[in-house]
Amino acid sequence: MNKAIISFVLSALLGFGLGYLVFGVIMDTNDNDAKITQADHQESTTVKESTEPKEEASVATPESDNILNQKGCLSCHSVDSLGLKGGTTGPDLSKAYENVEGKHGKPIEEFLKEPTSAVMSSVISGNPLTDDERVKVIELLKKASEN
Numbered sequence: 001m002n003k004a005i006i007s008f009v010l011s012a013l014l015g016f017g018l019g020y021l022v023f024g025v026i027m028d029t030n031d032n033d034a035k036i037t038q039a040d041h042q043e044s045t046t047v048k049e050s051t052e053p054k055e056e057a058s059v060a061t062p063e064s065d066n067i068l069n070q071k072g073c074l075s076c077h078s079v080d081s082l083g084l085k086g087g088t089t090g091p092d093l094s095k096a097y098e099n100v101e102g103k104h105g106k107p108i109e110e111f112l113k114e115p116t117s118a119v120m121s122s123v124i125s126g127n128p129l130t131d132d133e134r135v136k137v138i139e140l141l142k143k144a145s146e147n
Helices: 002-023 096-104 108-113 118-126 131-146
Strands: 025-030 033-038
Touching: 096 108, 096 131, 108 118, 108 131
Parallel strands: none
Antiparallel strands: 025 033
């Protein structure tokens, strides 16, 4: 029985360690353009900086002028119902407002404070949302679920 427990503990530690290495997320914020880099998906999860001329940069687009882009969420997630194209590593957030509680066992407000998924826990702990940012995210996700 002791061998089984030791094997289980070692397997769990090895699994979590490999999971962290493969899916670990590092957050780097530079001029409100966030970059999320995953160990095995660096080239596919970088938010592209705008290449528009300066006079057109003031025109707000759904992708550039929202809290999800400002906080780097669109590096991994899309919100198809709002036309926000982003990464494909994470799930589409179009119905997250309605589905988070059923999927993660807590309301979206609590999930954004303390996520229950390993990847989101590391993202949020590395770049926590302020109360105001959390309200903006929730408002945007509520709007997305209504479309």
